Amino acid sequence: MKKWMMRFVMVVTISCMLGPVVFAEGADGTGSKSDFDRIQRIQKEAEDELERELGAFEITANQRELAKENEAGYPVLDAGRGNPNWINTQSRYAFTRFMNFSIEECENDFSQGNMAGHAQSEGIGERFDAAMNPRDSTDAFLIEAVKYCTETLGLDKDALLKELADAVIGDYYPSPSRCLPNTEVILNAYLQSTLYKGVDLAAETQIFPTEGGSAAMVYIFEALGHNRLLKKGDQIAIATPIFTPYMQIPSVKDYGLVSIDISSTEEENWDIPEEELVKLEDPAVKAFFLVNPSNPASHALSEGTLRRLQQVVKKNPDLIILTDDVYGTFVKDFQTVYSVMPYNTILVYSFSKLYGVTGWRVGLIAMNKDNICDDLLAELPEEDRDFLRKEYAIVSSEPEDLPFLDRVVADSRSIGLYHTSGLSTPSQVYMDLMALTHLVYAEEDPYIRLANETVKERYLALMDALGLPADEGTQNASYYTLLDVLSLSGSRYGGDFAGWLSESRTEIDFLNDLAKKKGVVLMYGPGFSAPEGTVRISLANLNKEDYVELARRLFELLEEYYEEYEAETALDNAA
Numbered sequence: 001m002k003k004w005m006m007r008f009v010m011v012v013t014i015s016c017m018l019g020p021v022v023f024a025e026g027a028d029g030t031g032s033k034s035d036f037d038r039i040q041r042i043q044k045e046a047e048d049e050l051e052r053e054l055g056a057f058e059i060t061a062n063q064r065e066l067a068k069e070n071e072a073g074y075p076v077l078d079a080g081r082g083n084p085n086w087i088n089t090q091s092r093y094a095f096t097r098f099m100n101f102s103i104e105e106c107e108n109d110f111s112q113g114n115m116a117g118h119a120q121s122e123g124i125g126e127r128f129d130a131a132m133n134p135r136d137s138t139d140a141f142l143i144e145a146v147k148y149c150t151e152t153l154g155l156d157k158d159a160l161l162k163e164l165a166d167a168v169i170g171d172y173y174p175s176p177s178r179c180l181p182n183t184e185v186i187l188n189a190y191l192q193s194t195l196y197k198g199v200d201l202a203a204e205t206q207i208f209p210t211e212g213g214s215a216a217m218v219y220i221f222e223a224l225g226h227n228r229l230l231k232k233g234d235q236i237a238i239a240t241p242i243f244t245p246y247m248q249i250p251s252v253k254d255y256g257l258v259s260i261d262i263s264s265t266e267e268e269n270w271d272i273p274e275e276e277l278v279k280l281e282d283p284a285v286k287a288f289f290l291v292n293p294s295n296p297a298s299h300a301l302s303e304g305t306l307r308r309l310q311q312v313v314k315k316n317p318d319l320i321i322l323t324d325d326v327y328g329t330f331v332k333d334f335q336t337v338y339s340v341m342p343y344n345t346i347l348v349y350s351f352s353k354l355y356g357v358t359g360w361r362v363g364l365i366a367m368n369k370d371n372i373c374d375d376l377l378a379e380l381p382e383e384d385r386d387f388l389r390k391e392y393a394i395v396s397s398e399p400e401d402l403p404f405l406d407r408v409v410a411d412s413r414s415i416g417l418y419h420t421s422g423l424s425t426p427s428q429v430y431m432d433l434m435a436l437t438h439l440v441y442a443e444e445d446p447y448i449r450l451a452n453e454t455v456k457e458r459y460l461a462l463m464d465a466l467g468l469p470a471d472e473g474t475q476n477a478s479y480y481t482l483l484d485v486l487s488l489s490g491s492r493y494g495g496d497f498a499g500w501l502s503e504s505r506t507e508i509d510f511l512n513d514l515a516k517k518k519g520v521v522l523m524y525g526p527g528f529s530a531p532e533g534t535v536r537i538s539l540a541n542l543n544k545e546d547y548v549e550l551a552r553r554l555f556e557l558l559e560e561y562y563e564e565y566e567a568e569t570a571l572d573n574a575a
């Protein structure tokens, strides 16, 4: 599998060496037209190469096709992508019910044929109370949710219901475009409860709901580049192994950034070791990007590492930290980097996995009101500030004072269409309802506990079937696991066989065989910068018994390889 790794390193290196294509180097920043075309062509080729070589998701799609027609005629077992096989029902029932209530509110304004008016705030709280039936479980939840908002969060009942009714109906542009006001309070309470481990940040955090965590990342990188907080040649540190598409954003896209790895290993329980963390002390490192708990390794940073990270950042105080905490709720007593370093950290969260809402496209960006990006903007060289003043003059009368997060919102619609930016309002309501299914529980949320137990049981069943020791540590989110196929082969059939396997098959060969012969779809580790010989198994996609069957088929394939190996060695010995 070595041959394959070399190509990977080469492609990434080439793409890192290419200059910025879209963004200017200085205030004037124009290169000659032919240079531009040439660089763009080379970059395009590098991107194509990356796609061919590294598109883990595309490769999995290909294996899915192979698996359908597998030689054994087995039913397909797809543990490749991380799309959960569960959904949250309560938030969906509540959404439908609240939608119905809100349509009636509009009809209450005026109604003629299929046409109705807009919801009115006057008396909406009383009409809500009258409409809800406390003996119906969905209505009872909505009553509880509204009570939580008014009594615990201190929101005004009529204002809240009017905002939610308009939003679910979707008859106004999102206003303010960044986030609806009551929604921001609810989402802050959710983040506070699930990710901050008791650190009180809800009141000082600003939120921008986005079309999932993926859009959040793209928007942030766009705005960091456009606002010249990241420039050509800047170093950006990436905690690896990491979710593949993210690896491709900073290194290949338009900014010409240089990425350096902050790597963790299984031996260190996937926690970032001291010698890797200290790389962040270098002031040349402008940003640090991590997924926590990680994907594919599925481990959260330990408390000790969080403290050490805090010390490291004291030596590089301008470091921008970008943390993707989509798996945070899968670790009990999880603590986000944002709660330890709120000034330096931009937080990305997504509802996709926990609530089974990958098709909704709902996530968010959270940032402290007092943050490094706003301060760095104020310290930019005069020419950059001048450029940015002109850029944002069309959307703000005080463009220099426009906070970074609002620039992210503006940039998400190329500034010019700022007035139509913001996440669709029904999506914002749906986020509120998911958040409230959690918030109404003063003690432990049974849904989150169930989701955690579900993946944990599958993980334990898989490890047991593979005959491997399970990691039952609290940092293990168990949403995915990285399986070292070479080491498994070595311990089962001996080192010589593992050596033969690594010479005769690449990861892709192995995964293709697994799909083609056994109907099993997994993802390959090196695409995530995980060690060679590893594959990622998602514990979100299949039922518990399926993971036992998956392990059995994996061994069946290894057994066939072993027979081939024995036949070859027998021939060699005979020769």
Ligand SMILES: *Cc1c(COP(=O)(O)O)cnc(C)c1O
Pocket (backbone or CB within 6 Å): 082, 211, 212, 213, 214, 215, 243, 291, 295, 324, 326, 350, 351, 352, 353, 358, 361, 362, 363
């Ligand atoms: C699945 C996943 C997400 C979720 O992305 P969405 O766009 O919200 O669906 C975000 N980050 C990581 C690391 C993921 O694995």
